[in-house]
Amino acid sequence: MLEGILQGITTAATPVNLMMVFIGCFAGTFIGMLPGLGPISAIALMIPITYSFEPSTALILMAGVYYGAIFGGSTSSILINAPGVAGTVATAFDGYPLAKQGHAGKALALAAYASFSGGTISAILLLIAAPALASVSKSFQSSDYFALMIMGLTAVSAFAGKGKFLLAILMTLLGLMLSTIGQDQTGVPRFHFGIADLYDGLDFLLLAMATFALSEALMVVLKPQSDTKESEAAAKGKLGSMKITRDEAKDLAPTVGRSSLLGFFVGVLPGAGATIASFLAYGMERNLAPKKEKEKFGKGSLRGLAAPETANNAACSGSFVPLLTLGIPGSGTTAIMLGALISYGVQPGPRLFVENPTVFWSVIISMYIGNVILLILNLPLIPYIARLLALPRQILTPLILFFSLMGVYLLSNNTFDIHLMVIVAVVAIVIRLMDFPLAPMLMGFILGGMMEENFRRAITINDESISFLWERPITLSILIVTILLLMAPLIGTFREMRAKRLRDRLAMDGEL
Amino acid sequence: MTISKEKAGALFFLVLAIAYGMAARNIRLPFGFEEELLTARTMPLILAWATGIVSALILILPNKNSSGDFIAAFRGLNWPRAILLIALMALYGLVLDQLGFLLSTAFFLFAAIYALGERRLLLITGISLAASGGTWFLMNEVFDSGLAKGELLYKLGIY
Amino acid sequence: MFTLSRRSFVATMAAVGLSATVGMASAQAADVEKIHFLIPGGAGGGWDGTARGTGEALTKAGIVGQASYENMSGGGGGKAIAHLIETAGRQDDTLMVNSTPIVIRSLTKVFPQSFRDLTPVAGTIGDYAAFVVPNNSKYQNFSEVIADFMADPSSVKVAGGSARGSMDHLVAAYAFKAAGGDPKKVKYIPYDAGGKAMAGLLSGETSMLSTGLSEALDLARAGEVRILAMTGEERIKDAPEVPTLKEQGVDATFVNWRGFFAAPGISADKVAAFQAALEKMYATPEWEEVRKRNGWVEIYNPGDKFVSFLEGQEQVIGDLMKELGFL
Incomplete structure (x- = not known):
């Protein structure tokens, strides 16, 4: 194995x-x-260019493109609340508030560091355990995914500020309801109101772009006071310091460690992926945070930004486990x-590791x-990217509206999507x-669809019985952890x- | 009398739950699927009940952390401008297929920037044309995925 | 949703990269001056790959002067069909790509039109269905699966990468029906993508996977699964080791075709020109390269033959769906 790794390093x-990366x-x-x-x-664009390359060179180019594109998505999440990629939706929760408070530079830098750390830790995990982890990818069944989704939903309390717990639950339920629009897995169309465009259901990115980016841009127009204050700050080109202090780094280290592990393992599961990983990590950090930090979540918490950013990167690496060792793509990108x-x-497959170790290791x-390289490349670029915010509001807002509408429309070429977004x-x-919280709705939407799907599948597989809830060890353990998480507070x-x-x-003793 | 935001919202959700629940009961199941343990209706019905119960709870329970009056939340805002932008977006969606991507995008950006108070016409024109032309070039030339050319333009014999 | 084959992603993108050359090839005289491909789904899907791959081969071989593409998703493909009919008068150069789902979706009334409202030009490529089991499965051939199914239908759990009532399910039901079983009793477990259905199969929660042959071959090459049977008339030359259902005593054949339709009311000459261009394409090395890259099976099926094939498929699928309770 060591030989393979060394050979991989020499190839890469x-x-x-290096230039390709x-x-x-x-x-x-x-x-x-x-x-x-x-x-x-981004990857699809690169493929035809790489046909003439050595396989390992081509793969190296694509790895760079892959990470680059995810980082690019975080940038728009943080700067204008418009997540260009589903995996960076959770990044906007705390990243955008930070940028709004004049810490755009810091938020972008932290996103870069967090991605880097997530990538590093998961690369190490891949190195030690990739072939062994294949069995983890293989062992998760529908009932286990169902339990995982339940665990994820308990994180909804993460979004509930003081006295807002019931409101957060209501919004989660709204998200769950939205996830039932469209054809279900038994082919029954639901809640489509006779509109054929709703048959395939709502798109997560459409929902996220419309609820975050569009509504935020319009809120700025609605509340003129905040408008002037912000544009003043922006006009001064207030990038804020990019420095992360030593105390902050110390504070964030456990978050990054936990989120890397969680993200990586969720990524290894073919039925989950980077988006779920980022949401789970965000929820977990919120639940673990001390009371004072907890209240900052959603308002510009550094932890709240680091957790999803670390997790989505780690999950991307994790998704290479089923891809390379089993030939199973868990997401559109890996497909x-x-x-x-x-x-x-x-x-790809179990034999790749044995027959073609050079390729296997050079990919990793x-x-x-x-x-x-991404870290080296992007840190110096951050001040220029953040300059975007210095555009005058009356120009920036229309561009954000256009940017968000296009983010969805260009994928479908269907104007129905524009109306739906409006x-x-x-x-x-x-x-x-x-003052109802929006983030739980997205959480309910993304987890709800998978929860129903996996539950119904598990029931059918188990011949209409729910005994799997206590008979399958993995399912049972996840559910027990969920209960413990709920009781932790x-x-x-x-x-x-x-x-x-x-x-x-x-x-009293002292008094005595 | 003032209604707090929480209670007003909960009332809205209660109505939503009832409407959603009724729609859920009307989901047409394929013949022979009704006897199954879990159908396409099960989850929606559970959701309708849960939403109904939670919103009723909010309505009944005393509200300790009210974030203010419901009506006041909508006052003192620049509605005309926001509504103008919303209308522009809706209009953009309506005319896109007819006028084609280039024209309607340039028009939308021009109108939106102008509506927000920018008066340097040359600048607005430049930005609108650059954004619509750039996207057009990217999609048509780089990705080779034809954007709407405009039905109306065709009918007028322009292309 | 139509199934996204990952092979088609590659094809799409290959086409994207070559787009720059497309315009230049028109210098010498071509058989058909230009073709505009209307794609009823978004970029990167199976339809997209078919149209762009075909367009690439046609233009590079000099058969067609110029190819352009338009993606129009919405309404399960219905939006593009309606558009083609509405604007038929000026769609002389347009070919819409489509596949088996047009038959299924017009049966289930996802859209009100059917292939009869268009001018079927030709079926060009296809993919057979295949049944896959994990390496460690007790099943060695399809007859053993049938025997188990006959004894206890719920003991055979069939996974597929699309909803109940769509192709993967219908094909499995069809095979068991042809073997003498009750198609209604087939326990179909739907997943939302082929990759996830495969993961479910390997986790041991399902016993068999119903999928397309080209995808099944990739999976088998990865080394975790075996292909029990496929639905062709006879074995194919790219994978001679895979037996057909027919030779295992189950008289069921099925092909998931992909082909092209022109606007209604188009002239017979124009249709003939399209057909001639497509037929000529098969012999070119440019086509062979695209075909091989995508693992497509050639099934040229022009004009009236195509129509009667579609009618036959509509009959079989319609009967089956009625029996299953979907219609």
């Missing part, structure tokens, strides 16, 4: 290949920032990658090099004015109470 580190990262970042173009289109691999004559190592944006504005309160009582008693 030739000047030509560089070009790939640059092109990927650029494409990822454009509306409607995520890693799928394209699989097509590309096959067209280079590389057949070049992905890591992609990560490093309707969703109007509803979102009303919801925001009512209670235990915390209980401890606090006991500590207080103890302190009181001590104080």
Whole structure:
């Protein structure tokens, strides 16, 4: 194995290949920032160019493009609240508030560092355990995914501010309801109101773009006071410091570690992926955070930004486990990658590791090099990218509206999507004015569809019985963890109470 | 009398739950699927009930952390401008197929920037043309995926 | 949703890269001056790959002077069909790509039109269906699956990458019906993508996967699964080791075709020109390159033959869907 790794390093580190990573990262970042173009289109664009390359060179180029595109997506999430990629929707939760407060530079830098750390930790995990992890990819069944989705939904409390718990639940339910629009897995069309365009259901990115980017841009117009204040800040070119202080780094390290592990393992599961990973990581960090930090979530918490950014990158690396070792693509992006691999004559599967170790290891190592280059490339670029915010409001707002509409329209060429986005944006504005939290709705939407699907599948497979809930070890353990997570805050309160009582008693003792 | 945002919202959700639940009961199941344990209706019905119960709870329970009056939340805002932008977007969606991507996009951006108070016409024209032309070039030339050319333009014999 | 074959992604993108050369090839005299491909789905789908791959071969071989593409998704393909009919008067150069779902979706009334409202030009390529089991499965041939199904239908759980009532399900039901079983009793487990259905199969929660042959061959090459049977009339030359259902005593054949339709009311000469161009394409090395890259099976099926094939398929699928309770 060590031999293979060394050989992989020698392959990946030739000047030509290093240049390819560089070009790939640059092109990927650029494409990822454009509306409607995520890693799928970025990689797809590269494939024909790479036909004449060595397989490992081609793969290295694509790894760069892949990471670059995801980072590009985070950039638009942070700067204008318009997630260009589903995996970076959760990045906007805290990234955009940070940018609004004048910390755009810091937010972008943190996103770059977090992605890098997530990439590094998961690359190490890949190196040690990729072949062994194949069995994890293979062992998850529908009932286990169902339990995982339930666990994810409990994270909804993460979005609930003080006294807003029930409101967060309502919004999650709204998201779940929206996920039932369209044909279900038994082919029954639901809630389509006779509109053929709703048969395939709502698109997650459409929902996210309309509720976040469109409604935010319109809110700025609605509230003229905040408008002037912000444009003043922006006019001064207030990038804010890009520095992460040592204390902050120390504070964020555990978050990054946890999110990397979580993201990686979720990525390894073919039925989950980067979006779910980012949401789960966000929820987990919120639940684990101390009370004071908890309140900052959604308002510009550094932890809240680091967690999803780390997790989505780690999940992307994790998704290479089923792709390379089993030949199973877990997402649209890995599906394209699989097509590309096959067209280079590389057949992923359990034998790839044995028969073609050089390719196997150079893929993994070049992905890591992609990560490093991305950091080197992007940190100096951040001030220029953030300059976008310095555009005057009356020009920036229309461009954001256009950018968001195009992000969805260009994928479908269907003007129905534009109208749908406008309707969703109007509803979102009303919801925001009512102070109901929007993030739980997206969470309910993304987890809800998968929850129903997997539950119904599990029931059918188990011959109409729900015994799998306690008979399957994985399902049962996830559910137990879920219950513990739900009880954790209670235990915390209980401890606090006991500590207080103890302190009181001590104080009394002291008096005596 | 003032209604708090929470209660007003909960009332809206209660209505939504009832409407959604009724629509869920009307989902047409294929013949012979009704006897199955879980059908296409099951999850929607559970959701309708859950939403109904939670919103009723909010309505009944005393509201300790009210974030203010419902009506006041909609006051003092620049509605005309926002509505103008919303209308422009809707109009953009309507005319896109007819006028074609290039024209309608340039028109939309021009109108939106002008509506927000920018008066340097040359600048507005430049930005609108650059954004619509750039996207057009990217999609048509680089991605080779034809954007709408415009039905109306065809009928007028322009292309 | 139509199934996205990852091979077609590659084809699409190959076509994208070559777009720059497309315009230049028109210098010498071509058989057909230009073709405008109308694609009823978004970029990157199966239809998209077919249209762009075909266009690439036609223009590079000099058979067609110029090819352009237009993606128009919406309404399960219905939007593009309606558009083609509405603007038929000026769609003389347009070919719309479509496939088996046009038959299924007009039966289930996703859209009100059917292939009869268009001018069928030709079926050009196809893919057979295949049944796949994990390496460690107890099943060695399809007859053993049938035996188990006859004894206890719910013991055979068939996975597929699309909703109940769509192609993967129908094909499985059709095969069991042809073997003498009750198609209604087939336990079909739907997943939302082929890759996820495959993961489900490997996790052991389902016993067999129903999918397209080209995808099945990729999976088999990855080394985790075996192909029990495919639905062709006879074995194909690209994969001679895969037996047909027919030779295992199940008289069921099925092909998921892809082909092209022109606007209604188009002149017979124009249709003939399209057909001639497509037929000529098969012999060119440019086509062979595209075909091989995508693992497509050639099934040339022009004009009246195509219509009667479509009618036959509509009959078989319609009967089956009625029996299953979908119609």
